[in-house]
Amino acid sequence: MRMIHHFIDGAAVTDAAARLGDVFDPALGKVQAQVTLGDAAMVARAVASAKAAQPGWAALNPQRRARVMFRFKELIEQHMDELAEMLSREHGKVIADSKGDIQRGLEVVEFVCGIPHLLKGEFTEGAGPGIDVYSMRQPIGIAAGITPFNFPAMIPLWMCAPAIACGNAFIIKPSERDPSVPVRLAELALEAGLPEGILNVVHGDKVVVDAILDHPDVKAVSFVGSSDIAQYVYGRGAANGKRMQCMGGAKNHGIIMPDADLDQAVADIVGAAYGSAGERCMALPVVVPVGEETADRLREKLVAAIADLRVGVPTDPDAQYGPVVSAAHKARVEAYIQMAIDEGSELVVDGRGLSLQGYEDGYFMGPTLLDRVTPTMRSYNEEIFGPVLQMLRASSFEEAVSYPTGHQYGNGVALFTRNGDLARKFMSSVEVGMVGINVPIPVPVAYHSFGGWKRSGFGDLNQYGMDGIRFYTRTKTVTQRWPSGGAVLDQSFVIPTMR
Numbered sequence: 001m002r003m004i005h006h007f008i009d010g011a012a013v014t015d016a017a018a019r020l021g022d023v024f025d026p027a028l029g030k031v032q033a034q035v036t037l038g039d040a041a042m043v044a045r046a047v048a049s050a051k052a053a054q055p056g057w058a059a060l061n062p063q064r065r066a067r068v069m070f071r072f073k074e075l076i077e078q079h080m081d082e083l084a085e086m087l088s089r090e091h092g093k094v095i096a097d098s099k100g101d102i103q104r105g106l107e108v109v110e111f112v113c114g115i116p117h118l119l120k121g122e123f124t125e126g127a128g129p130g131i132d133v134y135s136m137r138q139p140i141g142i143a144a145g146i147t148p149f150n151f152p153a154m155i156p157l158w159m160c161a162p163a164i165a166c167g168n169a170f171i172i173k174p175s176e177r178d179p180s181v182p183v184r185l186a187e188l189a190l191e192a193g194l195p196e197g198i199l200n201v202v203h204g205d206k207v208v209v210d211a212i213l214d215h216p217d218v219k220a221v222s223f224v225g226s227s228d229i230a231q232y233v234y235g236r237g238a239a240n241g242k243r244m245q246c247m248g249g250a251k252n253h254g255i256i257m258p259d260a261d262l263d264q265a266v267a268d269i270v271g272a273a274y275g276s277a278g279e280r281c282m283a284l285p286v287v288v289p290v291g292e293e294t295a296d297r298l299r300e301k302l303v304a305a306i307a308d309l310r311v312g313v314p315t316d317p318d319a320q321y322g323p324v325v326s327a328a329h330k331a332r333v334e335a336y337i338q339m340a341i342d343e344g345s346e347l348v349v350d351g352r353g354l355s356l357q358g359y360e361d362g363y364f365m366g367p368t369l370l371d372r373v374t375p376t377m378r379s380y381n382e383e384i385f386g387p388v389l390q391m392l393r394a395s396s397f398e399e400a401v402s403y404p405t406g407h408q409y410g411n412g413v414a415l416f417t418r419n420g421d422l423a424r425k426f427m428s429s430v431e432v433g434m435v436g437i438n439v440p441i442p443v444p445v446a447y448h449s450f451g452g453w454k455r456s457g458f459g460d461l462n463q464y465g466m467d468g469i470r471f472y473t474r475t476k477t478v479t480q481r482w483p484s485g486g487a488v489l490d491q492s493f494v495i496p497t498m499r
């Protein structure tokens with residue numbers, strides 16, 4: 001049995017007495033490896049290694065840190081096929097989609113290759129008589145990232161790339177369901193010239209998460225996962241005085257106006273609802289057509305498009321998506337489909353019961369389409385996170401917008417229309433963090449930043465972009481003057497003002 005070890009101080013670390021977790025191959029439905037689950041002592045070991053290495057790394061001039069990031073980027077590109085294959089085998093997404101997962105993380109590495117520029121501070125000459133004021137951004141020391149199963153390359157890279165480029169040390173606690181890719185990334189970072197101890201990987205479950213949240217030397221924690229856990233992690237870390245950034249679940253809506261290019265919208269929605277088996281926080285699992293006629297035309301086209309979808313093993317180049325991540329998750333998604341039917345929605349396409357020849361034990365699910373979903377249904381209010389598209393019919397634009405705005409989650413939303421005026425009104429008023437106009441999956445590019453509203457995000461700074469740089473640095477502001485002649489120029493017992 002293949003074993004997956006921690007990566008601390010530049011080397012694989014194991015613990016013979018540790019608990020082990022099974023890592024499945026979702027296409028085969030079989031255990032393919034075991035991961036060592038850490039504990040508080042392993043977290044302390046990783047923090048000690050980070051603490052020893054971090055001051056030297058932070059003292060390097062930022063151009064030299066940028067050169068390591070450039071080399072890291074090259075190595076990820078060179079190892080793209082190997083990483084994608086490793087990712088697909090543990091996650092189940094098709095190879096092309098795994099490459100997209102890695103690429104979106106790589107783009108954050110590209111962004112932080114500009115770290116000398118990103119870290120430049122501000123300067124005011126003559127803020128008072130002979131007084132200059134300047135500010136600088138300094139690393140916070142040691143940060144950690146706790147990541148979900150659904151983007152095992154992109155999300156660790158969202159976090160660790162800005163953190164280390166800013167001069168911090170970083171500890172990744174990957175999802176225990178697909179832990180191999182973050183370890184491989186840490187090995188490549190070492191090969192790129194990152195000092196030992198600057199990027200450590202500690203595997204585990206709640207035990208390791210709690211140890212990270214309680215360790216006094218970890219100054220900031222970034223979390224991405226489901227909302228209840230995000231809120232818990234946020235609360236515990238913040239109570240311990242840490243800087244916290246916790247992204248949660250989602251239920252993104254795609255609103256279809258009667259004037260939309262329906263063929264393009266259908267192509268976009270099918271890709272965004274079923275791609276990666278719907279296991280994306282920026283998937284579009286709810287479609288809101290405006291008007292009965294739009295809804296009927298949309299439904300007809302969706303049914304036709306769904307019939308053309310191919311579900312297959314990750315290595316099948318013609319498959320649009322692969323299995324869901326685990327047997328338990330498959331059962332959960334199926335239970336939501338049954339709940340939606342019991343609540344009164346209409347089952348238009350049933351994706352349950354799909355079996356692939358030769359892969360009968362794999363966690364495959366066909367695409368499901370449900371119509372006449374209503375906003376009071378539990379299956380609508382909760383995140384399903386599977387290949388399930390729910391149609392919620394609205395009679396007006398205002399009614400349609402009220403659904404994403406009123407929903408507990410506010411990660412992403414999309415509007416399909418040809419009306420620019422309406423689109424402007426929409427982007428300005430909708431209560432969701434990331435908005436697409438005729439764009440189904442509006443994941444911002446690496447030099448903007450990613451974050452949802454309401455129960456999709458706890459904390460105030462987003463992932464990557466300038467927010468990422470702010471999250472992993474502290475501002476220090478210096479007010480200075482150089483009195484000449486050594487004489488006391490003034491003395492005051494009043495707070496200095498600029499009157």
Ligand code: NAD
Pocket residue numbers: 146147148149150151173174175176204205206209210224225226227229230247248249250280281383385411452456
């Ligand atoms: P999850 O919440 O089960 O796990 C996320 C991380 O938390 C993992 O590392 C896991 O080990 C850890 N964890 C799990 N239970 C814990 C507990 N009780 N205490 C402490 N830590 C715990 O999420 P998942 O199933 O891996 O990922 C899917 C979820 O992530 C979905 O809800 C999805 O919407 C969300 N997600 C959100 C974003 C975003 O940016 N908003 C991005 C990707 C995924």
